[in-house]
Every structure is written in structure tokens, then in C-alpha cells.
Amino acid sequence: MSSFISSRFLASLAAVFVSTHGLRKHRGGSAISLGLGQQNQTRVEISGGKLLVNGEPFHMKGVCWNPVPKGATHPEGLDYAGFVDADSLIMQEAGINVLRPYEPITDTAVLDKLFERGIYVVNSAYSYGGEPAQSAVDVVNAVKDHPAILMWAVGNEWNYNGIYLGYSDSFNFFDARDRVKEVVDLIKAADPAHPVSTIYGELPDNDTLAVLSNVDVWGINAYRGIGFSGGEGGTLFTDWKHRSDKLMYMGEYGADAYDARGPNPNYTAQADATRELTNLIVAESAVNGGVCLGGLIFEFADEWWKDKSEGSAADKHDTGGIAPGGGPYPDATFNEEWWGLLDIDRQPRAAFQEYKATINPMLGAPPKEDAGWRLQPLALLWLLPVFASL
Numbered sequence: 001m002s003s004f005i006s007s008r009f010l011a012s013l014a015a016v017f018v019s020t021h022g023l024r025k026h027r028g029g030s031a032i033s034l035g036l037g038q039q040n041q042t043r044v045e046i047s048g049g050k051l052l053v054n055g056e057p058f059h060m061k062g063v064c065w066n067p068v069p070k071g072a073t074h075p076e077g078l079d080y081a082g083f084v085d086a087d088s089l090i091m092q093e094a095g096i097n098v099l100r101p102y103e104p105i106t107d108t109a110v111l112d113k114l115f116e117r118g119i120y121v122v123n124s125a126y127s128y129g130g131e132p133a134q135s136a137v138d139v140v141n142a143v144k145d146h147p148a149i150l151m152w153a154v155g156n157e158w159n160y161n162g163i164y165l166g167y168s169d170s171f172n173f174f175d176a177r178d179r180v181k182e183v184v185d186l187i188k189a190a191d192p193a194h195p196v197s198t199i200y201g202e203l204p205d206n207d208t209l210a211v212l213s214n215v216d217v218w219g220i221n222a223y224r225g226i227g228f229s230g231g232e233g234g235t236l237f238t239d240w241k242h243r244s245d246k247l248m249y250m251g252e253y254g255a256d257a258y259d260a261r262g263p264n265p266n267y268t269a270q271a272d273a274t275r276e277l278t279n280l281i282v283a284e285s286a287v288n289g290g291v292c293l294g295g296l297i298f299e300f301a302d303e304w305w306k307d308k309s310e311g312s313a314a315d316k317h318d319t320g321g322i323a324p325g326g327g328p329y330p331d332a333t334f335n336e337e338w339w340g341l342l343d344i345d346r347q348p349r350a351a352f353q354e355y356k357a358t359i360n361p362m363l364g365a366p367p368k369e370d371a372g373w374r375l376q377p378l379a380l381l382w383l384l385p386v387f388a389s390l
Contacts, residue, residue: 060294062098071315073305088117094356111148120150129163157201160324199251219251226329250295255328258335271350273329306336
């Protein structure tokens with residue numbers, strides 16, 4: 001008898017799950033449709049000094065994501081589809097609600113999984129200057145209606161790398177800037193429903209801000225030790241406010257886990273920097289009247305291809321590598337294969353626990369448990385026949 005009741009009960013619970021599978025409380029929003037029927041485009045706007053997602057103020061507790069496995073290189077070895085399921089679960093555990101890739105995500109199955117886990121995407125629409133500007137429109141048109149899309153990003157600290165073409169006599173900073181302007185205009189024409197950002201290394205000058213007035217939001221990559229100190233006793237955020245009336249976000253920030261001074265590695269220093277820098281970003285959140293939409297910490301997991309020095313290999317965890325702009329805490333040295341909150345095998349470091357514990361100001365507290373699937377009140381009607389027959 002008990003076995004019969006258990007089977008009937010479990011069968012009805014399965015029906016409840018199916019009936020509620022399309023409803024889940026999305027971080028920062030209300031119940032939205034998933035998996036059943038047409039997914040609606042997420043409403044994203046900048047209004048009143050805030051980023052609004054489906055009408056609600058939104059703070060980005062984000063991460064940079066570039067899943068390249070051992071032995072592979074970027075961009076050929078990128079494997080969004082292979083890593084998204086496991087990686088997004090870990091992100092969800094930490095309360096991460098946004099990620100930024102370095103190449104476009106146009107696989108809708110990947111976007112579906114991210115959205116299911118409550119994760120939006122600042123999608124890279126154009127990263128390499130060797131591609132025609134029109135290629136950004138192709139990316140945008142492919143996925144602009146997907147509800148996981150939060151905004152578009154053009155370039156990655158392109159002022160340093162010349163949109164990854166490098167600078168030469170035939171291509172200078174002003175050429176790169178003009179290309180960014182062209183691409184931003186094309187994206188805005190193709191998709192007026194999403195903001196367009198560009199990722200800049202440190203703060204742009206007034207002339208660049210004026211030329212790129214078509215940019216909706218600026219992403220700033222900055223490494224200034226264990227703080228964001230600025231000019232005249234201020235901060236990066238006060239300096240930004242003096243330069244622009246637009247909102248910004250941290251496109252990259254953080255610290256690597258290898259201390260060139262010793263001991264090597266230094267997981268405590270990385271964890272300390274993660275906590276302090278993230279709390280400074282939260283204190284400047286636009287949700288509470290600041291200028292910052294949040295931050296995308298660099299990065300989710302280690303990548304072993306990045307050190308190009310003699311004797312390095314993509315299947316070996318090397319030290320070294322160089323990067324432009326300032327320097328991370330505590331050694332002001334970029335060790336490019338040690339930046340992950342997790343190692344390449346997805347084992348969490350102390351920095352991951354610190355990031356998980358940081359408050360998202362739009363929620364008021366870090367997540368203590370997976371939001372998971374919740375039974376909707378009407379769905380409980382499925383259980384009535386079971387109890388009536390017992």
C-alpha cells in the first residue's frame with residue numbers, strides 16, 4: 001500500500017514539476033517564462049540614473065567568462081557549449097547574475113542555459129578589428145531577441161590593443177576609435193532595444209568621450225591595487241563623475257592568485273582583493289544613487305594558454321605573461337594564467353568564497369541557497385486528486 005501511494009504521489013509531483021517548469025523567480029525580476037513557448041525579450045533601459053531590467057533597478061554582480069580547456073588556445077579552443085552547464089551552476093551558487101565573454105555567444109542553447117540559471121550576458125558584438133564592422137550586425141541580429149541579452153560590448157580595452165590589430169603607421173588610436181564609433185552606430189540601428197557599451201582600459205579623456213557620444217554605457221578595465229584611488233584624493237568613480245554624466249561599469253577588475261614576491265601562490269591576497277574591490281563597487285552602485293552599474297570580476301576560471309614566454313605550453317600552468325594598465329594587488333604583476341576565482345579544473349579558491357559572500361545591493365544579501373524551482377500556488381491543485389484517493 002505504501003509503495004502504491006508513493007508511486008502515485010511521485011507521479012503527481014512530476015506533473016507539478018512539468019507544470020511549473022516554465023516559471024521561475026529570476027534574480028532582480030518577477031516570474032518569467034522559461035522553456036515553454038516563446039521567450040520574451042528582456043526589457044532593458046537606462047532611466048533615472050539606473051539600469052532597469054524589466055522595470056526594476058539592476059546591479060551587475062558579474063564575471064568575465066572565457067572557457068578554454070587545458071591544451072587549447074583562444075579563440076579556437078573556446079567551448080561555451082561544453083562548459084556552460086557546469087559553470088553556470090557554480091555562478092548561480094555565487095549569486096552571479098551577469099557574465100561577459102570575449103567572443104560573441106550566438107548559440108541560443110548556451111544562452112538558454114544561462115537565462116535558466118538567472119544569468120544575463122553583456123555580449124561581445126565586435127572584438128577584432130580585422131573583421132568588417134558589419135559583422136557586428138550579424139552577431140546582434142542572431143540573438144538580439146533572446147531574453148539573456150542585457151547589453152552589447154564593443155572591443156576590449158581597445159585603446160591598448162588597437163582592437164587586437166595592434167598599432168602601426170597604417171592604423172593608430174584614432175583609427176581604432178573611429179571603428180568603434182562606426183560599430184556602435186551600426187549596432188544601435190540594428191537593435192535600439194539594448195544599450196551599447198564599449199570596454200576601455202582605464203578612463204577615457206574628454207575628447208574620446210565626445211567622439212564616442214553614441215556609447216550608452218562605458219565599461220572600464222582598471223587594476224589599481226586593492227583600491228580604486230583617483231586624482232586629488234578621490235576615486236576612479238569620482239573621477240568618472242567629473243568627466244561624464246553617463247553610467248559606467250567595471251568591465252574587468254580583481255587580482256591574480258600568484259604573488260611574484262612570494263609566497264607563490266598567494267590565495268589569501270587574491271581573496272582580500274576580491275572582497276575589498278567588490279565592496280567598493282557595491283558602495284558606488286547606481287541602485288543606491290552612484291555611477292556604477294556593477295562589476296565583472298576577472299575572471300571565472302584560469303586559462304593556461306595565456307603565457308607566451310619561452311618554455312610555456314597550453315597544457316601547463318605557467319607563471320608570467322603581461323598585460324597593460326596599472327597592476328594588481330599585492331605585487332603589481334600580471335600572472336596571466338592565475339586569475340580565476342576557480343582553477344582550470346573548477347576547484348574554487350578562497351576568492352570565490354569571498355565573491356559569493358559579497359552583497360548585491362539590489363537583493364540586500366548574498367544568496368544562502370539555490371533559488372531552485374518553486375511550486376506555484378495554482379500548481380498545487382495537481383495534488384488534490386492524489387490526496388482525495390488516499
